[in-house]
Amino acid sequence: MNLSSTRSNHKMTFRRFITEFLFIIGMSLIFFVISMSIHRHLAILFLYAPFGYLLYALNNFSLLELLVKKKITNVEYVLISILSAILIFIPFLFLVQVIHGRYSNKILFIGALFASVVTLATYFYFFRYRADKKTIDFLRKDLGKTAAEYKLMQSQVNPHFLFNVMNSIYGIALQENASRTADSVQRLSQMMRFLIFENQQDQIPLSRDLSYLKEYIAIQSLRTENVPNVKIEHEIIDSLDSLYIAPMLLIPFVENAFKHGISMSKPSWIKVNADVVDGQLKFSVYNSIHKSTGTDLERTKSGIGLENVRSRLDLTYPDRYMLVMEQNQQEYFVFLTIDLDEVPHSEIASKMNEND
Numbered sequence: 001m002n003l004s005s006t007r008s009n010h011k012m013t014f015r016r017f018i019t020e021f022l023f024i025i026g027m028s029l030i031f032f033v034i035s036m037s038i039h040r041h042l043a044i045l046f047l048y049a050p051f052g053y054l055l056y057a058l059n060n061f062s063l064l065e066l067l068v069k070k071k072i073t074n075v076e077y078v079l080i081s082i083l084s085a086i087l088i089f090i091p092f093l094f095l096v097q098v099i100h101g102r103y104s105n106k107i108l109f110i111g112a113l114f115a116s117v118v119t120l121a122t123y124f125y126f127f128r129y130r131a132d133k134k135t136i137d138f139l140r141k142d143l144g145k146t147a148a149e150y151k152l153m154q155s156q157v158n159p160h161f162l163f164n165v166m167n168s169i170y171g172i173a174l175q176e177n178a179s180r181t182a183d184s185v186q187r188l189s190q191m192m193r194f195l196i197f198e199n200q201q202d203q204i205p206l207s208r209d210l211s212y213l214k215e216y217i218a219i220q221s222l223r224t225e226n227v228p229n230v231k232i233e234h235e236i237i238d239s240l241d242s243l244y245i246a247p248m249l250l251i252p253f254v255e256n257a258f259k260h261g262i263s264m265s266k267p268s269w270i271k272v273n274a275d276v277v278d279g280q281l282k283f284s285v286y287n288s289i290h291k292s293t294g295t296d297l298e299r300t301k302s303g304i305g306l307e308n309v310r311s312r313l314d315l316t317y318p319d320r321y322m323l324v325m326e327q328n329q330q331e332y333f334v335f336l337t338i339d340l341d342e343v344p345h346s347e348i349a350s351k352m353n354e355n356d
Contacts, residue, residue: 013061017057017061020053020057021050021053021054021057024049024050024053025050027049028046028047028049028050031043031046032046032047040099043099044096044099045110047092047095047096047099048092048096048110048111048114050092051088051089051092051111051114051115052114052115052118054088055084055085055088055115055118055119055122056118056121056122058084058088059081059119059122059123059126060122060125060126063077063080063081063084064077064122064123064126064127068130081119085115085119089111089115092111093107093108093111201247202246203244203245203246203247203341204244204245204247205243205244205245206243206244206245206276206281206340207238208247209245209247209248209249209250210236210237210250210274212251213236213250213251213254213272213274214234214236216251216254216255217232217234217254217272220232220258224262224264224268227264229263229265229266229267229268230262230263230264230267230268230269231268231269231270232269232270233269233270233271233272234271234272234273234274235272235273235274235275236272236273236274237274237275237276242342243276243279243281243340243341243342244340244341244342244343245281245338245340245341246312246316246317249309249312249313249316249338250274250283250336252306252308252309253283253285253306253309253334253336254270254272254285256285256306256332257270257272257285257287257332258270258287260287260289260290260332261287261288261289261290261332262290263288263290266290267288268287268288268290269286269287269288270285270286270287270288271284271285271286271287272284272285272286273285276340279339279340279342280337280338280339280340281336281337281338281340282335282336282337283334283335283336283337283338284333284334284335284336285332285333285334286331286332286333286334287331287332288330288331288332289327289329289330289331289332306325310323313338317338317339320338320339321336321337321338321339322335322336322337323335323336324336
């Protein structure tokens with residue numbers, strides 16, 4: 001708890017004390033005046049109420065807090081409580097004696113009895129309240145955890161339902177010998193799993209990101225495999241689990257190539273290359289350019305903007321990447337290099353925290 005928060009709590013406690021104390025004094029005077037017409041001794045008993053409240057406030061707001069924080073011992077608490085009760089009772093003793101008209105041992109006896117009852121009651125109330133508060137906080141935390149787990153399971157219902165449907169369609173396609181459809185559904189299912197689960201991480205193995213890239217190219221290539229004037233090539237390294245990359249940095253360049261580089265009636269080409277040399281990713285995309293006809297769904301969707309990718313590169317790999325993008329009337333070329341990590345950022349941060 002910071003200093004400003006502590007001061008704020010002290011102010012709130014002080015305001016509560018003043019409000020309650022004034023209320024107790026006011027009610028005591030009202031009942032004192034009313035009781036005087038009944039019996040003087042009964043009226044005097046109401047004068048002990050402010051004394052009792054002061055003992056309660058001192059214990060509840062101060063002494064017991066110090067005891068819990070182990071700033072005073074149990075013995076010190078008892079001694080301070082007794083001494084405080086005596087000091088606080090002195091002015092009330094004179095007040096009661098003046099109203100009573102003479103000194104009486106009963107005044108001291110009632111004061112001692114009143115102080116003992118209030119102190120013990122405050123002690124048990126304080127610790128019972130703390131125990132109940134801990135229970136409530138635990139239940140609230142447990143309830144929050146349960147609610148969070150429920151929301152997580154709920155959020156997974158739709159993806160799992162969709163995967164089950166896609167598996168059913170995959171099975172139907174196999175039964176009908178529609179191998180191309182079955183292959184497309186299977187690849188699409190794998191891509192969706194990547195988008196829903198792995199894409200949420202800060203970094204993933206390079207092999208997983210390149211695998212997603214291959215699946216995307218394979219699905220896009222299905223619609224053009226029987227078109228002789230479209231040529232799609234890729235040379236993507238197979239497996240590198242020892243290097244990590246921020247997910248979905250490469251796909252926008254390939255998506256952009258298919259969006260603007262394919263025409264069913266004109267010569268078109270896309271070439272994608274991905275290799276690693278000495279821990280550095282070398283990635284390039286080379287494609288033809290065709291004006292949008294407005295009839296291709298791939299062209300009407302903006303996808304993830306290339307400027308957004310550049311911003312992500314600036315944030316994730318400052319001074320560790322080089323991006324070159326060139327374009328003319330017929331062709332578009334992208335060349336990207338990134339110095340990759342051998343350990344995910346999350347593990348690096350965790351080790352730094354341990355060292356601290």
